[in-house]
Amino acid sequence: MTSRILRPARAGRHAQPRSASFLKARLPLVTAAVVAAGLCAACGSSTQSVGSASPASPGQSTQALDAAAPSTSASTEASPSASASPSASASAAPSSSPTPSRARTGSAAPKPARTSAAPARIPGPGYDSSADGQKLIDAALRAAKADGRMVLLDFGANWCGNCKAADKVFAQPGTAAVLGASYHLVKIDIGGNSSANSALLRKYSPSGGSYKMPVLIVVDPSGKVRTDTHTTGNPSLTAEGINAFLRKWAS
Numbered sequence: 399m400t401s402r403i404l405r406p407a408r409a410g411r412h413a414q415p416r417s418a419s420f421l422k423a424r425l426p427l428v429t430a431a432v433v434a435a436g437l438c439a440a441c442g443s444s445t446q447s448v449g450s451a452s453p454a455s456p457g458q459s460t461q462a463l464d465a466a467a468p469s470t471s472a473s474t475e476a477s478p479s480a481s482a483s484p485s486a487s488a489s490a491a492p493s494s495s496p497t498p499s500r501a502r503t504g505s506a507a508p509k510p511a512r513t514s515a516a517p518a519r520i521p522g523p524g525y526d527s528s529a530d531g532q533k534l535i536d537a538a539l540r541a542a543k544a545d546g547r548m549v550l551l552d553f554g555a556n557w558c559g560n561c562k563a564a565d566k567v568f569a570q571p572g573t574a575a576v577l578g579a580s581y582h583l584v585k586i587d588i589g590g591n592s593s594a595n596s597a598l599l600r601k602y603s604p605s606g607g608s609y610k611m612p613v614l615i616v617v618d619p620s621g622k623v624r625t626d627t628h629t630t631g632n633p634s635l636t637a638e639g640i641n642a643f644l645r646k647w648a649s
Contacts, residue, residue, distance in 0.1 A: 517578030518547060523565035524556050525587035531595045538582040542619035548648060549619070550581040553599050554612035555589020561612045563635045570637055573644070580648035581616075588613075603628045616647040 518541070538549045554561035567573050568583070577583060588595050588611070600606070602615045603626045614632065616624040625647050627633070633643040 517575070518545075518582050520568065520574055520578055520583055521585050523562070523569065525554055525561075525585050525589070527556075527587040527590045527592065529587070531584075531586040531592075531598045534584045534586070535598070538584050539617070539619060539621055541582050546619065547579075548581050548624070549617040550577070550583045550644075551602060551615040551617060552583060552585045552612050553588045553595075553603075553609070553615070554585070555587060557589055558611045560610075560632070560635060564612050564614075564640065567635060567637055567640045573637055573641055576641055576644045576648070580644065602626070605629055614643070 535549070535551065541547070542549050552561075552564070554564070568577060586595050586598060588599055588609070599609065599613065602617065602623055603609070603613055605626075605628060609628055610632065612627075612632070614625075614627045618624055633639040
């Protein structure tokens, strides 16, 4: 009886050390397994791409996607400016070429320079008794408005000696140059019986009385009389006298 009771007790005493030694032997393996499981849970499977979220749980997956969304949109917004082409930058840059300035509107047109225009036609010596004096004056005034010259009215007669002397001076190169550059010359016959030409003389030289020919009258493009030798007296009928007269009233 005694021996039977003592055997279980021995067996119990020997079982405890064995189980303890077994646990001590297996503890490092269990610990290693737990650590490996923790690393797998934290880092994910090795087959996933680098930077992808771990599918540990739905909550973690949603949070990971929400956290990644701002960075993705930020990189998308930043990409256009970073990848702008040089041609777009060049087109956006302001042009360095000067732009022609705009022409002023409403400014008065410059008066034509008489020195640069072609010389006006100078009638030959003498007076045409059959010419219509008014039409000649009207044509000269239209030309004067176009080129800015003055109109010189020469009232005379073919039998007048002073008129012939003036014609000779007008034909000289120096006087012809001044006359053609600054005047439209109109010669009107008042030596005959033309009442129309006599009326024109009184229109432009209304002082009346006896007229000493030639009567030289300078008229501006608007038809206004500037000087009348019937009132002031004729200049010297020489190149010097007539040239001085022409230059004085040319502008």
